[in-house]
Amino acid sequence: MQFELDIVKRMRGAGEEFTLRSRFATTDNALVLFGPSGSGKTLTLQAIAGLLTPDQGRIAVNGDVLYDSRAGINLPTRRRGLGYLFQDYALFPHRTVWENVAFGLTPLFGRVSRRDARRVDELLDLFGLGGLARHRPAALSGGQKQRTALARALATRPRMLLLDEPFSALDQPLRLRMRKELANIIEKFKIPMIMVTHDTDEMESFAESVVVYRQGCVVGLHTSADMAQPDTTVCRAIHDQMALAYDNQ
Amino acid sequence: MDIMHHLLTAQFMEPLLLTLKVAGLATLAATILGIAMAYVLARWRFPGRDVVDAVCTLPMVMPPTVLGYYLLVLIGRRGFLGVWLKDVFGISLVFTWQGAAIAATVVAFPLVFKSARAALEGVGRQFEDAARTLGQGELAVFLRVSLPLALRGVMAGTMLAFARALGEFGATLMVAGNLPGRTQTLSLAVYSAVQAGDDGLANALVIVISLVCVAILVGTSRLLQSQY
Structure with missing residues (x-):
């Protein structure tokens, strides 16, 4: 998968202003957007799906432009061909x-x-x-709900799967099992995915690339090539960025 | 029984059938308009939204005679819409049952509008978003997700609107008058029966109206009990 995203979105709520500046590109098939809650990763996922319209920027998958403010392109959600797994499944x-x-x-x-x-x-x-x-x-039980939501998202043959904290609604033992199930499904359907999470275990078990968010900005991008290296400096860099991301929370 | 004696007379049946026709049509119109306005206000942000909401709710708090007066100004013989209707279609709505239906629609509208708006706002955003990610256009999202999930609230509003249209008096009197057999609805017939000292007919009419209203209220509260 070739994926590029470069968007800006200003939001105002409860007197506070929040600016999302999201920018990364990857050729990996499993991307994790990582960061504390309120850091902009879910907003980024919504922008990819077309559920949130950025102020400006560009989003493209495999050369298909989903959004481009300069060219005046904003494909409606229904025509983006993306499967979306909601945090609470939205069945x-x-x-x-x-x-x-x-x-x-x-x-x-x-x-x-x-x-x-x-x-x-x-x-x-x-x-x-x-x-x-x-x-x-x-x-349905929690696990059955998640399976139903996943089956529903895959039924329309999307070109990519977007997962918003897919395990947060499950209790711990189930979480581990569903994580394995999801990995099998993604393997079986050979479908690229972008997952939002703030769980380091989930990040490590799914990510080929990781994008780290902090207060609306991307503070680190690590591709599969970086992650594969046994080099301790890369690991340290990731951990430092995570620590930093959780500062002032 | 005195009441049974009145039930099948023309004095009783004419207003009853006319009322069902007027209230039925008014409820249908109020439901369609109310859902449409509720959807607009529940989903879109635009300047003057509060004002539009207030205007839509106004018929609920204003005296029906005032509403009737406004309607006369609008669709009366000299009202600007009334003149236009007369010129273009040759229709006059004043002193007709259609005029009574319009009056009842205006009075019943806020009840559908208020319930539908609350119900639509109560539909989780994520359900509509989920439908969009599954390839659905906005019409499909509304018809397949928003409306079914809001249906109980909307229907409760519709039933209240029907009850309100059934009992409409003031605005109807102003616009359509009180012509037996033509524009005399149940509540107007009660008034006329009492004025004429026909207590037996008044009793029959009042009991029927009361029973219908109780049935509607019980039905409404059943509908509003939680679901899923």
Whole structure:
């Protein structure tokens, strides 16, 4: 994956002003945006998905421009072809598990095509949700909710997966299991991903590249080449940046 | 029974059927307009938003006769919309049941608008965003996610609006008058029956209206009980 992003967004809330200056480029397939809460990593993810419009800048995936303020391009979310896993999963409470997973394949008027219906069934089986197809999200456990959300995001065949703190809603033992499951799924679907997290373990188990955020700015970018080096200075640099990122919190 | 005796007479059935027609149409119109305005105010930020909200809520707090007066100024024989309607379509709304329906719509509108706005604002942003990331356009997001999740609140507002339209008196009297068989709705018929000393008819009308209103309130509170 070739991904480049360079955006500025000023926000005002509760009398405080916050400026996001996000800028990085990578060719790695697994990118982690790392930093404390309120450092701008989730805002960056939302900007990539088109859920937040930057003031200026440019976002491009594999040469496709998603947003470019100078060229006047701002692709709407629905046409960006990105899967998004929300922190609390945002499963539609009025739809069953099956309907949730089929949501992106269902036309506004009409029914899911037979081919798409088969794809939904296959996804449910793959995620071990086959027996829960008719259940509403309220009846699911935390892990089942996450699997449903992931199946729903993958159903539309996105070119990239965006994950916003995917494990924060789970308790610790489950978190470890779901982390393994997610790694397997990403391996199986060979899908590039960008994950937001403030958990160092998650960062280390998923990242090929890491972007470190602090108070709305990128303070470090480490690619797979850097990370692969046994060089202690790189590790130290990352740890120093993390420590710095958590300063004054 | 004295009341049963009145139930199938023209004096009772005419206002009843007219009221159902007027209130039904008014509720439909108020529901569509109320949801549309609620959506605009719940989703978009623009200058003057508070003022628009206040104007939309105004019919709830203003005396119905004042509303009726405004409506006359607007759609009356000399009102600017009234003159236009007369010139272009040859329609006059004053002293017609359609005029009564417009009066009832205005009075019922804020009840749908208020409930729908609260309900739509209560729909988590993340559900709508999730639908967008799944390739849905704004119309699909509204019809498949926002509206279904807000439906109970919207329906509760619709039922209250129906009850309000059913009992409309002041604005209807101003715009449509009190013509038996043409614009005399239930609440106007109660007034006329009492004026004429026909207590039996008044009793029958009052009991029917009361029962309908109680049924609507019970239904509304059931609807508003939590879901999911």
